[in-house]
Amino acid sequence: MSPTYSPVQINSLLKSFVIFFIIQAGIVIVFFPSIWSLDISYRLLMLSINIGLSAVLGWQLYKKRYRLIFSYNDNGFKLKQGSQEEISHEWGEFSKVSLSRNEQGDFIIRLENSNSFDILVSKLKLNPYDFRTEATRLVQASQKRKSH
Amino acid sequence: MEHVSPTVEEHIAKLEKGLMSGRGRWIADFNESHRNFRLGDVEFDLLIEGNTRMKGFLLSRLFSFLLNPNYPVSCFVLSTKSLQKLDQNFLKKVLALIRSYMKKKEVKWSWLFIFSSERTRSLKSAVEKIDDQTFGVVLIDVDSKEMFHSDSYLGKQAKRFVKV
Known part of the structure; x- marks a missing residue:
């Protein structure tokens, strides 16, 4: 079958990313309230890890739930x-x-x-x-x- | 296959894109388009259906729910494909078909756009005499870029849908 269409849906991808970002941020704030007293460099490191993990997990969620593949x-x-x-x-x-x-x-x-x-x-x-x-x-x- | 001049086809495509993109929002949200729609033995080039109650987000939805009536509306388009038989009798027949469609589908208001050329000038007076307030009929001469409309509020305002 051809042609095949499977463009990235930016809105859905962003939604997937935000879901994981909020979950991770929530976990950190609830279980590690001492984060606010840490040095700024550590906080930036944690933010980078959160963004990186959210990107990976968000992409997986996007692929599992939203990605459309159409061919005709x-x-x-x-x-x-x-x-x-x-x-x-x-x-x-x-x-x-x-x-x-x-x-x-x-x-x-x-x-x-x-x-x-x-x-x-x-x-x-x-x-x-x-x-x-x-x-x-x-x-x-x-x-x-x-x-x- | 019958020939439709590119100018007429372009105008119909422009009208469709305009309505589907929200040009008719001053009165209705048109959201479903059918090409070559057959009603009885007449094939309309285009039928676009919509509703006077707009969909939107929170405030605009609430505003629409409280203030706008919930009327299904439709917009029919005919072009030069039917020119050889597009006379006053044919117009009457088309209007009767649209009325029966409106009754069947409980459509409150309808518009009929006729894209034509010099050959249908005789229709001008027939169109201008239509005073049914649930109809807006517009005859558009694509060559001279003149528009003639029926004597109803919907007819007078219909020129806002289309730019020739």
Whole structure:
């Protein structure tokens, strides 16, 4: 399957980083209250360790929970979010393609038939209008192949 | 496949991008767009759906909840694809179809944009006579860049959606 899209979602990555940073900072403040009496160089060292650990753990959380991997070809597409199971569909399973915007302002390509499936194009850093055209072409081509 | 002049197609794309990016926020939040939407035997180039109750963050959401009505709205776009049959009778038929759609989907307000060229000038008076207050109909001549609108508040204000 090609092409494959898996851009880094800065907001989700930052969120993962901040979660671990706050947890570690909280642990230090609660269990080592004497940190405030330490020399500034030690405090800076601890801050650097906190930032480093948060970066490593945040990246792991991002990969497990938020990272999107999307690939498609003329027959269908595959979408995987974090460590969840990969979802795959054929374009021919759908008959309508529409463009939506959710409350966060992210664009979504909605593929509809009896069921609907949303592709989060903003998060995949795809141009929503161009990808809508591409998805419509692929759905129509698939429908034609089916009817022949 | 029928030909749509690039200018008309460009205008439709511009209108869609504008509404989907919040140009219609003075009245509604348009958030769902369908290309080549078929209603009865008429294929609209574009249908954009929205709601008068804006989504937002905390204060703007509360403000919208307290002050704005919760009305689903829709915006239909027709272009020169239908020109050979776009006369007053066709316009009546299109409006009837939109009315039935509004009834079925409980849509309170609708707009109809017709992107056309010189050939539909005869429609001008027909459009200007429409006084249904739940409709805003706008005829846009892309060659002369003139806009004619229906005699309703929605029609008069609809020019804020589009720049020709």
